[in-house]
Amino acid sequence: MSARNAILKRLRERLDGPLSAPESDFSVVTxxxxxxxxxxxxxxxxxxxxxxxxxxxxxxxxxxxxxxxxADKGVRRLALGKxxxxxxxxxxxxxxxxxELVEVDRDIEGWQQEQFERVDAGLTSTLGxxxxxxxxxxxxxxDEPRLISLVPPLHIAVLDADTVExxxxxxxxxxxxxxxxxxxxxxxxxxxxxxDIEQTLAYGVHGPRELVVIVRHAGTAPGEx
Amino acid sequence: MSGQTPGVQTYTPREFHRQAHDALxxxxxxANFRKAMDGLMSKRRDSFDDWDLETLxxxxxxxxxxxxxxxxxxxxxxxxxxxxxxxxxxxxxDGEEACRIxxxxxxxxxxxxxxxxxxxxxxxxxxxxxxxxxxxxxxxxDLGEYLVQLNEQTPSHIIxxxxxxxxxxxxxxxxxxxxxxxxxxxxxxxxxxxQQLRERFMAADVGISGVNFAVAETGTLCxxxxxxxxxxxxxxxxxxxxxxxxxxxxxxxxxxxxxxALLTRSATGQxxxxxxxxxxxPRKEGEHDGPKEVHLVLVDSGRSRIYQDDELLDxxxxxxxxxxxxxxxxxxxxxxxxxxTTYPGPIGSILSxxxxxxxxxxxxxxxxxxxxxxxxxxxxKIPIPDLLVRLRKxxxxxxxxxxxxxxxxxxxxxxxxxxxxQWLATHPGAWRSGTALAGxxxxxTPAKLGAWTDYRTAPKPAGTTLHALVKRHQASxxxxxxxxxxxxxx
Numbered sequence: 001m002s003a004r005n006a007i008l009k010r011l012r013e014r015l016d017g018p019l020s021a022p023e024s025d026f027s028v029v030t031x032x033x034x035x036x037x038x039x040x041x042x043x044x045x046x047x048x049x050x051x052x053x054x055x056x057x058x059x060x061x062x063x064x065x066x067x068x069x070x071a072d073k074g075v076r077r078l079a080l081g082k083x084x085x086x087x088x089x090x091x092x093x094x095x096x097x098x099x100e101l102v103e104v105d106r107d108i109e110g111w112q113q114e115q116f117e118r119v120d121a122g123l124t125s126t127l128g129x130x131x132x133x134x135x136x137x138x139x140x141x142x143d144e145p146r147l148i149s150l151v152p153p154l155h156i157a158v159l160d161a162d163t164v165e166x167x168x169x170x171x172x173x174x175x176x177x178x179x180x181x182x183x184x185x186x187x188x189x190x191x192x193x194x195x196d197i198e199q200t201l202a203y204g205v206h207g208p209r210e211l212v213v214i215v216r217h218a219g220t221a222p223g224e225x
Numbered sequence: 226m227s228g229q230t231p232g233v234q235t236y237t238p239r240e241f242h243r244q245a246h247d248a249l250x251x252x253x254x255x256a257n258f259r260k261a262m263d264g265l266m267s268k269r270r271d272s273f274d275d276w277d278l279e280t281l282x283x284x285x286x287x288x289x290x291x292x293x294x295x296x297x298x299x300x301x302x303x304x305x306x307x308x309x310x311x312x313x314x315x316x317x318x319d320g321e322e323a324c325r326i327x328x329x330x331x332x333x334x335x336x337x338x339x340x341x342x343x344x345x346x347x348x349x350x351x352x353x354x355x356x357x358x359x360x361x362x363x364x365x366x367d368l369g370e371y372l373v374q375l376n377e378q379t380p381s382h383i384i385x386x387x388x389x390x391x392x393x394x395x396x397x398x399x400x401x402x403x404x405x406x407x408x409x410x411x412x413x414x415x416x417x418x419x420q421q422l423r424e425r426f427m428a429a430d431v432g433i434s435g436v437n438f439a440v441a442e443t444g445t446l447c448x449x450x451x452x453x454x455x456x457x458x459x460x461x462x463x464x465x466x467x468x469x470x471x472x473x474x475x476x477x478x479x480x481x482x483x484x485x486a487l488l489t490r491s492a493t494g495q496x497x498x499x500x501x502x503x504x505x506x507p508r509k510e511g512e513h514d515g516p517k518e519v520h521l522v523l524v525d526s527g528r529s530r531i532y533q534d535d536e537l538l539d540x541x542x543x544x545x546x547x548x549x550x551x552x553x554x555x556x557x558x559x560x561x562x563x564x565x566t567t568y569p570g571p572i573g574s575i576l577s578x579x580x581x582x583x584x585x586x587x588x589x590x591x592x593x594x595x596x597x598x599x600x601x602x603x604x605x606k607i608p609i610p611d612l613l614v615r616l617r618k619x620x621x622x623x624x625x626x627x628x629x630x631x632x633x634x635x636x637x638x639x640x641x642x643x644x645x646x647q648w649l650a651t652h653p654g655a656w657r658s659g660t661a662l663a664g665x666x667x668x669x670t671p672a673k674l675g676a677w678t679d680y681r682t683a684p685k686p687a688g689t690t691l692h693a694l695v696k697r698h699q700a701s702x703x704x705x706x707x708x709x710x711x712x713x714x715x
Contacts, residue, residue, distance in 0.1 A: 004304075004316035007471065007525045011297040015533035015627070021294035022287045028280045029483050046496060108514040112427055112461075133497035145514045146460050150453055168482040178478045181443045183509055184460070187501035192453035194415060195493070196369035196385060198392045199261055202415040205368055206422065207453025207499070 030173070032132065032166040039131035039164040040215070046134025050190035051203055053212045062158065062216045063093030066123075069212050070099055073154055075120040079104050081143035086125040086158045104148055115151050122148035122208075123156045128163035130171060135189040136213065137171055139182040146184050155208040157188070161217045236379075236565040238577065241588040244563040254389060258560050261388050265551040268494025269602070276486075285487045286606040288480045289542035292472075296532065299441040299474045300523065306444025310506040312519045320350025323524045327352060327433065327466055328359050330520055334464055336361055336430035340422075342448070342458035343367040344435030345383050345545060346468050346524055349567040349580065352433070363433070366422050366454040368415065375402040381561030383568060384492045384547040389560050422454070432458035432516065436469035437544070438484060439521070442477045446521065448502040449488060451495075456502050465516040467504075471523050472532075472541040484544055487604035491546040527579045527629075534627045536615055540575050542605045547572075549599035549609055555592050564589060571599035575612040583620050583630030590616035660690045 001009070034042065044054045057065045070078065078094070079102040081087035091101055102119055124144045126136045136157050140146040149155050165171045168187070172178070177185070192207030203209050236244055248254050273281075292299060304314045317323035323346075331339060339361055341347065353363040353374075365374045369386035373379065376398045380386030387395065392409050399405045405417045434455055438447040446467050448455045459465045475481060489495045508515040531537050550556040550570025561569035566577040566586065574589040590613045593599075599609040618624040621639070622632030649656050663686040670685050672678065689697075 002316070003318045003322060003525070006318065007316055007523075007529055008297050008300065010529040011300075011532055016535040016538075019290075019294035019538075021291040024284060024287050024291065024480070026284065026479065026483065028277055028284055029486065050499070104513065106513060108461075116423060116427060135497055135501070142511045142513055145512065146456075147514045150456050150460065168485065169479060172478050172482060178442055181445050181478075181503065181505040183504070183506045183512060183515060185445075185503040185505070186456075187497070188499065189497045189501075190499050192451070193499055194368045194452050196367070196372065196387050197395050197411045197414060198257075198390070199264060199385075199388075200392065200411040202411050205415050205419055205452045205454070206366070206457055 026169060029167055029169040034131060034166055036162065036164070039166060040161055042131040043129050043134050043164050044215075046132075047136075047190060047211075047213060048134075050134070050193070051211070052134065052190045053210065055212060055214045057214055057216055058220050059160070059216045059218050062214055063090055066090060066156065066158075066214060067094065067097050069156060069214070070094075070097070070121070073121065073210070073212075075099060075154065077102050077119050078121050078123055079115070079119045079148050079152060080123040081105065081125075081141075081148075083143045084125045084141075087123065087143065090123055104145055105143060108145070108147065115147065119152045121154035121156055122150075122152040123158070124149050126157050126159045126163075128165060128171060128175075129159050130166070130168050130187070131164050132167045133187075133189060135168070135187040138186045138188060140184050140186070141182075146186075149186070149188060150207045153204065153208055154210045154212065155188075155191070156212045156214065158214045158216060161215050234378075234562075236562045238565040238581065238586045238589055241563065241565060241592065244565060245559045245592070248559040248563045253391070254560050255558060257389055257391050258557050261385070262551050262557045265494060269491060269548060269551070270494075272490040272494040272496055281483060281487060282604055282606050284483050285544075285604050286542065288475060288484060289544070289605045292475045292480070293532070293538060293541055295476060296471070296474065299476055300471060302441040303439055303444060303474050304523075306441065307521055308444075310444045311509075312444060312446075312506060312521050315520060315522045317522060317524045317526070319526045320352075320524065323350050323468060323522050323526070324352055324355040326522055327468065328356060328361070330464070330466055331356065331361050331431050332359070334430055336464070338425070338429050339363045339431045339433055340425055340429035340458055340462060341365050341367075341370070342432065342434035342455040343370055343386075343450070344433065344468055345380075345567060346435055346470050347433065348380065349526065350524070352468075364422075364425055364429075366426070366458055367450075368418055368452060368454075371418060371422065372398060375399070379562070379567070381569065382547060382550060383545055383572075389562065426457045426461045429462040431464045431466060432460075432462040433466045433468065434458050436467050436473055436521075437488070438481055439469060439474045440476075440478050440481060441474050443505060445478065445503050445505045447481060447485075448504070449485065449498050449500075450502065451499040453500060456500055459502065459504055460515050463516055464518045464520070465504075465507075466520045466522060468522040468524060471525055471528050472543075484605075488544050488546050491548040491602065491604040530627070530629075531579050534625065537579070537612070537627060539607050540579070540612060542607050543572055543576070544605055545572075546604055548602045548604065552598040552602045554594060554596060554598070559592075564592070571609045571613070572607075575607075575609055575616060578616055578619075578628055578630070583616070583628055583633045585630070587620050587630070587634050590614075590620060657690075657692065660686070661693070664688050664690060 077100045191211040193203050194205040315326045356363045365371045372387045381389040400407045436446045437449045507519040556570040578586045619628040619631045620634040622635040667686045
């Protein structure tokens with residue numbers, strides 16, 4: 001008998017007989033009742049507590065703060081997509097900003113070394129965020145591949161303020177994740193970190209050392225004149 | 226001050242007592258663990274501040290129980306959905322078979338170099354040694370695992386593999402093995418490891434990872450991590466092999482958020498980890514990165530035997546957070562290596578006997594004061610103290626015999642001693658004359674009574690038994706002429 005069948009047979013012919021499955025009540029992980037402002041405030045509090053940076057911008061003028069972030073962090077080569085509106089707008093705005101825009105819609109086999117060694121930052125869109133934990137959620141695409149948010153030392157993520165859900169459970173349920181998962185779904189909550197050396201926190205162990213979230217608000221961003 | 230590289234040593238559960246003795250006499254080990262565990266306990270408590278923790282634990286236990294109740298069906302569903310997504314599924318009866326399957330996948334790709342994300346199941350089956358023997362280099366990429374591997378050791382904690390080492394010791398290990406400067410600068414050491422490992426990620430032929438939750442409903446493999454090495458391992462090399470125990474399956478995607486919330490807070494007191502990485506297929510047509518092949522290896526290795534028994538079944542609920550070891554007064558003092566097993570601490574003491582047999586691990590169920598802390602903090606409410614007692618019973622042949630090596634500690638002398646005690650305690654006449662005799666002969670009580678008297682003086686029977694004392698007291702009371710009645714006392 002194959003290992004598969006032998007294992008399944010043992011599990012099915014259980015010595016103490018079949019087990020009954022309890023029903024689950026998920027109310028403890030949903031229904032927080034937070035307003036839009038409160039969600040955003042919680043998201044920001046949590047993600048900044050783990051070294052994420054948050055920049056607020058208006059939906060119409062978000063590429064200006066993006067350019068400031070790039071200048072601030074000394075980014076010379078930025079990897080980004082083409083088709084997603086975030087990437088398209090950024091490409092247009094940065095055309096003369098003195099930043100080299102690196103194309104990512106090509107198979108990694110052809111430019112792995114370049115991506116690992118010569119890209120300063122990756123820019124991605126996000127599908128939303130989670131207030132309770134300060135997490136971004138991303139479903140990488142051919143336009144914005146998986147490694148863009150991982151390999152470069154700086155990850156810049158663009159988040160729309162009205163896409164912040166209360167909990168992870170809410171994201172899974174409301175956005176119908178169970179109906180079809182992508183190749184890779186990600187929650188990202190801050191830059192890469194480790195505490196493996198005597199519990200001392202250090203950032204950027206394998207992934208990005210820095211994470212900047214540009215939050216786009218409809219109308220004027222809070223704090224802007 | 227520069228630390229000393231701790232010597233390479235092999236640990237085995239058979240030598241638990243000697244290893245515990247050595248660890249207790251090692252102030253460095255004790256200090257390293259004490260410091261880490263104290264911090265972890267308070268961080269865990271704080272991280273659940275805003276939560277109805279009992280309700281959440283109830284839900285966690287309930288989700289795991291439901292998954293186990295439907296385990297064979299869910300495994301088939303997981304397999305079908307993974308295969309439909311393009312993930313190839315393999316089944317292994319034991320660690321040896323799993324190692325062979327993984328080696329053959331590596332060989333079919335002509336792999337010489339494997340990069341690994343953290344996987345306790347791969348530690349359990351000694352995968353690295355197996356691959357090395359076949360000429361395939363296996364390199365750990367989790368920073369803690371990397372350091373432990375550099376030092377030719379095994380992890381001392383399931384979540385924080387290098388917790389037994391302090392900064393000076395790590396600096397010395399990195400200096401000796403990789404040529405970095407001796408320093409106390411953790412950022413420098415982290416950056417050096419980043420650089421060393423990035424080269425290896427790019428060069429690796431195969432990435433091997435564990436799995437935290439495997440979702441049957443969608444055929445999704447979930448990985449929880451902070452460093453990004455898990456994402457690297459599962460994205461950069463052209464082939465990804467995920468290896469996991471058969472009990473890691475959950476039914477629905479919605480079962481994942483509560484377990485994830487419990488796992489990160491219970492493990493390190495974090496409200497969330499940096500990455501939650503969910504993999505449902507290899508690279509699809511038109512996608513530009515990610516492995517072109519993904520394999521899932523499901524390992525039994527004794528788990529289906531645990532599954533047979535209603536009480537032991539609870540062991541399989543574990544989500545491997547490590548909270549039980551962080552809160553264990555024994556683990557905190559003796560450290561993880563002392564147990565000599567892949568899984569140390571309370572969960573290791575109730576799991577290892579099934580994986581290795583009681584003959585090897587007979588001392589582990591007794592490595593507990595039964596204080597109950599492990600059961601109290603377990604995020605899925607495994608009654609660990611009850612299971613420790615059950616395994617103690619099994620080891621002396623007083624259980625149901627459902628554990629390999631059951632009865633290994635049974636001795637005629639002990640059985641006779643308890644039988645004798647039972648008889649004595651149920652025959653009042655014999656008990657009275659026996660205890661009276663023991664009182665008279667108290668001067669003859671031996672000063673050495675095995676392990677008990679290693680750190681204590683031997684107890685001596687009282688000259689007069691309690692019964693005799695009470696009788697004497699009552700007799701003297703009733704003879705007192707002016708004794709007040711109960712009514713008057715009020």
